[in-house]
Amino acid sequence: MGLEEKVPEGILTTSLDSVINWGRANSTWPLLFGLACCAMEMIATGTARHDIARYGSELFRASPRQADLMIVSGRVSNKMAPVIKRIYDQMLAPKWVIAMGICASAGGPFNNYAIIQGVDKIIPVDVYVPGCPPRPESLLYAMDLLRAKQRSESVGAWRSVEEPLAVDEIAPLSV
Amino acid sequence: MPLDVAPVVRAYETQRTLNPPGIPALAPMPEGETDDTRRICEQFGEDIVAAGLHYGNQVVYVDPGRLKALATVLRDDPELSYETLIDVSSVDRSHLPLDGGARFQSVYQFRSYSRNQHLTVIADCETEAGGGDSAQIDSLTGVYQGAEWPEREVYDLMGIHFTGHPDLRRILMPKNWPNHPLQKQAPLGGEEVPFTFTWDDPEFDTLGSQILPAESTVPDLPPGMSRQNMVINMGPHHPSTHGVLRLVVEMDGERIVSIDPDLGFLHSGFEKTGENKRYKDFVYYTDRMDYLSSMSNNLGYCLTIEHMLGLEIPERAQVIRVIMAELQRIASHLFWLATHVLDVSGTGMSLLMYATRERERILDLFEMVCGARLTVSFIRIGGVWQDLPDAFVAELKDFLRVMPQKISEYEAMVTEAPLWQERLIGIGHISAEDALGMGLTGPMLRGSGVDWDLRRDRPYSGYEAYEFEVPTSDSGDCYARFKIRLEEMRQSVRILEQAVDNLPSGLYRSNNRKVALPPRAELDVSMEALIHHFKLMTEGFHVAPGFFYHGIENSKGELGFFVYSDGSAKPYRLHVHGPSFNNLYAIDHISRGEMLSDVVTNIGSIDIVLGEVDR
Numbered sequence: 001m002g003l004e005e006k007v008p009e010g011i012l013t014t015s016l017d018s019v020i021n022w023g024r025a026n027s028t029w030p031l032l033f034g035l036a037c038c039a040m041e042m043i044a045t046g047t048a049r050h051d052i053a054r055y056g057s058e059l060f061r062a063s064p065r066q067a068d069l070m071i072v073s074g075r076v077s078n079k080m081a082p083v084i085k086r087i088y089d090q091m092l093a094p095k096w097v098i099a100m101g102i103c104a105s106a107g108g109p110f111n112n113y114a115i116i117q118g119v120d121k122i123i124p125v126d127v128y129v130p131g132c133p134p135r136p137e138s139l140l141y142a143m144d145l146l147r148a149k150q151r152s153e154s155v156g157a158w159r160s161v162e163e164p165l166a167v168d169e170i171a172p173l174s175v
Numbered sequence: 176m177p178l179d180v181a182p183v184v185r186a187y188e189t190q191r192t193l194n195p196p197g198i199p200a201l202a203p204m205p206e207g208e209t210d211d212t213r214r215i216c217e218q219f220g221e222d223i224v225a226a227g228l229h230y231g232n233q234v235v236y237v238d239p240g241r242l243k244a245l246a247t248v249l250r251d252d253p254e255l256s257y258e259t260l261i262d263v264s265s266v267d268r269s270h271l272p273l274d275g276g277a278r279f280q281s282v283y284q285f286r287s288y289s290r291n292q293h294l295t296v297i298a299d300c301e302t303e304a305g306g307g308d309s310a311q312i313d314s315l316t317g318v319y320q321g322a323e324w325p326e327r328e329v330y331d332l333m334g335i336h337f338t339g340h341p342d343l344r345r346i347l348m349p350k351n352w353p354n355h356p357l358q359k360q361a362p363l364g365g366e367e368v369p370f371t372f373t374w375d376d377p378e379f380d381t382l383g384s385q386i387l388p389a390e391s392t393v394p395d396l397p398p399g400m401s402r403q404n405m406v407i408n409m410g411p412h413h414p415s416t417h418g419v420l421r422l423v424v425e426m427d428g429e430r431i432v433s434i435d436p437d438l439g440f441l442h443s444g445f446e447k448t449g450e451n452k453r454y455k456d457f458v459y460y461t462d463r464m465d466y467l468s469s470m471s472n473n474l475g476y477c478l479t480i481e482h483m484l485g486l487e488i489p490e491r492a493q494v495i496r497v498i499m500a501e502l503q504r505i506a507s508h509l510f511w512l513a514t515h516v517l518d519v520s521g522t523g524m525s526l527l528m529y530a531t532r533e534r535e536r537i538l539d540l541f542e543m544v545c546g547a548r549l550t551v552s553f554i555r556i557g558g559v560w561q562d563l564p565d566a567f568v569a570e571l572k573d574f575l576r577v578m579p580q581k582i583s584e585y586e587a588m589v590t591e592a593p594l595w596q597e598r599l600i601g602i603g604h605i606s607a608e609d610a611l612g613m614g615l616t617g618p619m620l621r622g623s624g625v626d627w628d629l630r631r632d633r634p635y636s637g638y639e640a641y642e643f644e645v646p647t648s649d650s651g652d653c654y655a656r657f658k659i660r661l662e663e664m665r666q667s668v669r670i671l672e673q674a675v676d677n678l679p680s681g682l683y684r685s686n687n688r689k690v691a692l693p694p695r696a697e698l699d700v701s702m703e704a705l706i707h708h709f710k711l712m713t714e715g716f717h718v719a720p721g722f723f724y725h726g727i728e729n730s731k732g733e734l735g736f737f738v739y740s741d742g743s744a745k746p747y748r749l750h751v752h753g754p755s756f757n758n759l760y761a762i763d764h765i766s767r768g769e770m771l772s773d774v775v776t777n778i779g780s781i782d783i784v785l786g787e788v789d790r
Contacts (some may be wrong), residue, residue: 032414033412034418035418035419035441036418036441036443036463036466036785036786037462037463037466037549037550037786039418040466040467040510040549041548041549043531044531044535044538044548047527047528047531047532047535048528048531048532049531049532049535062413062414074441075441075443077439077440077441077442077443077789078349079348079349079439079440079442080411080419080440080441083411083412083419083440087412107365107366109448109459109460109463110365110443110444110448111365111366112363112364112365112443112444112447112448113356113361113362113363113364113365113444113447114348114356114364114442114443114444115365115443115444117365117366132550133549133550135548
């Protein structure tokens with residue numbers, strides 16, 4: 001029946017989408033990037049008891065170029081917003097964002113002059129995690145939801161995503 | 176162009192019209208006298224507007240022209256010898272009945288470690304002609320070096336110009352921010368909460384997708400830095416800055432010439448928010464300042480308000496508070512140790528895993544008593560939220576049985592390691608004189624040989640009943656601070672053992688129903704309890720007009736709260752003195768002449784939490 005009969009034993013056929021998504025969903029590398037209280041729970045998720053390595057995500061990368069997932073772990077201030085936007089632009093597609101905690105999702109208890117009411121005003125968010133801060137289990141559940149989303153995506157969809165700006169188009173941040 | 180996410184401006188929220196007559200009111204003048212205020216009055220005569228005791232604190236109102244002279248005398252007079260300026264804050268009194276008085280006042284907290292005295296000095300600021308929104312006063316940076324950052328903060332948030340300040344720039348807000356947020360006419364900001372939002376709303380389709388462009392502004396070269404040297408940007412996104420701290424490092428070859436820290440990337444407007452919340456509601460915000468020591472933050476805030484209310488705390492509640500504060504100190508130090516080793520060695524993941532293993536046990540204990548791991552809000556005004564569960568004491572005893580050998584284990588892993596010693600001994604040195612002048616507190620101060628611990632020297636919550644030692648060291652480097660923090664964990668275990676053995680029975684919260692909520696079970700049977708509950712939940716309680724500063728020994732240093740009350744149910748002004756903020760000021764001084772890699776060691780050794788630095 002079909003192609004499987006013709007190929008020798010030990011060879012598996014699949015669609016390109018599912019094999020690439022299988023890889024992406026099982027080794028999503030988060031960005032090593034903490035903002036506030038939620039970052040402490042993010043670190044706790046990475047340590048022995050909660051062990052995010054079960055998801056293939058234990059490798060927190062400090063460089064946005066090597067990371068697939070940005071976990072916005074805390075409140076986003078007006079001063080920090082351009083920096084976050086810039087870091088997100090520096091990440092290579094495909095990339096995903098988890099808004100961890102109520103501050104990153106909607107401003108939380110800080111409805112005031114200093115805090116942006118939700119990080120989705122500057123970057124697109126895939127999964128919102130409620131909690132102040134969310135428990136490590138909540139973050140792991142968010143990873144589960146993200147994996148489901150990653151598995152359902154098509155490889156071609158990311159090609160139409162706008163390319164990030166070239167380095168010389170961005171105003172210099174450092175002095 | 177700055178990022179255009181400007182919040183919808185809301186009017187200053189207050190229910191002023193609901194207040195009884197006579198509110199708002201100014202703080203009353205201090206009464207009585209002490210040895211120190213008498214001596215100050217003798218030397219300054221007419222220039223002292225008022226002096227005496229207010230809520231048990233020594234307070235001196237001084238003529239602004241003589242402020243600097245007073246500070247010099249406070250420091251140099253051997254009979255006074257106030258070595259340290261702990262804190263600078265300010266009050267905008269424009270919503271109070273001034274009767275011609277000055278609108279802005281700046282408030283200084285002085286501390287004498289050698290004589291164990293605390294003094295609050297208040298000076299009116301000269302408002303510009305025409306009654307504008309800015310004022311000026313002499314800077315104290317020439318007398319106390321540590322005034323530099325607190326004065327910059329006051330300028331940034333309150334708009335008071337300090338004449339003679341060497342570097343008066345904004346420190347927390349972006350440099351192009353339009354106003355000074357803590358001034359009373361500045362709005363709280365924020366956005367309307369869309370309670371009426373429904374699925375049918377046309378805006379629902381685009382909810383959460385309003386992606387705005389974020390364009391960076393080019394920061395200036397910090398003053399005093401030269402383009403001839405290499406200027407390196409470190410942060411705000413950097414694995415070793417413990418959060419969103421940005422350091423602009425000027426280097427000559429391999430050596431550091433100077434460092435200019437750029438703060439405010441996590442500025443959350445705690446103080447402005449506090450002015451718009453009832454007293455009891457701000458407890459939940461204190462959790463989120465120094466999120467590694469939530470319990471201590473709760474305690475510091477509650478003690479301040481309780482002192483203003485004159486509230487008696489039941490014995491059992493006091494002991495529970497001590498247990499929580501000491502557990503939190505161990506948890507905070509464990510996390511400091513884990514990240515410090517990780518930063519310095521780069522591969523020290525094993526200690527991170529070990530130390531967080533014990534920290535998780537402490538978080539489990541917190542979860543037992545209040546259901547939360549990190550942001551606990553367990554210590555409330557009047558006592559604690561609820562009594563300890565039955566299994567808590569046994570679990571705590573088990574933890575105390577294990578903990579000392581774990582501390583020894585960690586010590587064995589790093590203390591004698593040659594690489595660890597190479598990276599820490601002699602690095603980040605600060606002398607006792609500099610530490611006092613900069614207003615450093617906590618292990619930063621004790622590591623330089625100043626024998627001071629608020630728990631022992633100005634006891635609160637019944638700390639005088641416990642036996643413990645305060646570790647100090649004269650060497651003043653990162654290694655000394657490392658050993659002090661390890662020893663502090665041991666002493667905390669000692670305090671905990673005493674506390675758990677002498678846990679009294681009785682109330683866990685004050686029986687004063689005007690301030691503390693009645694227990695839940697009482698609501699079912701008592702009409703009065705329902706009334707008290709309703710009044711507390713809707714209106715809150717009022718605090719008599721006045722102001723008070725109180726500091727506690729947090730894991731990182733002195734955590735102080737300055738509260739100015741106008742008699743209503745909300746604080747008129749709430750200022751937080753975060754130990755991380757003052758301690759971080761030393762980073763420039765202790766890193767000069769060292770290597771770039773030593774900056775990472777120094778940041779870890781200062782032990783900062785950015786939530787508290789930026790507030």
